[in-house]
Amino acid sequence: MPVVTGDSHGDGSGWAYCAGGHRHWGHYGAAGLLLHTVDDEGGHRVLLQLRAGWSHQGGTWGLPGGARDSTETPEQAALREAVEETAICAAEVTVTGSVVDADCGWPYVTVLATCPSPIAARPAGGESDDVRWVAEGDVLELPLHPRLVEMWPRLVSALHG
Secondary structure, eight states: OOEEESOOSSSSOSEEEOTTOOEEEOBTBEEEEEEEEEOTTSOEEEEEEEEOTTSTTTTSEEOSEEEOOTTOOHHHHHHHHHHHHHOOOGGGOEEEEEEEEEETTEEEEEEEEEOSSOOOOOOOTTSEEEEEEEEGGGGGGSOBOHHHHHHHHHHHHHHHO
16 A cells, blocks of 8 residues: 555545655546547547646646546546546547556556547646647657656557457
8 A cells, every 4th residue: 555645635636655665646546548539531549638837747748637536436537537637528438448557556547438539628627738639650759758658558559459
């Protein structure tokens, strides 16, 4: 179980330290949404968020997501965070699976989801400087959150698995 520090504004908000001593945001872990679609030309696209400059790893592209509350499933947390950060309509999203990354016992769950076409999205809630649908093949060309770089091959395999 991670060691939790900090003053929590919500049930899951706050820094946690895993057994390896790494600092992570989320008392109960965190979840992000990897939303995937096929565009009109048949190209595969994913929705990415440019993390606000003030945030941890700000200025990098990543998945919309954040801390889980104790009463939330990873799917609920990922959808809630994605709606808060990108203003997507959750009713247009279909969850298809998940990938767990448990760094030293601290869980980050990437929730895989699809939508029928690239749905409307915009920066919202102050945690996104930009939001963009990106061709899967172009994702690694962006300045990505370091953990997303490491996880990207596994996530793409899971999307198409």
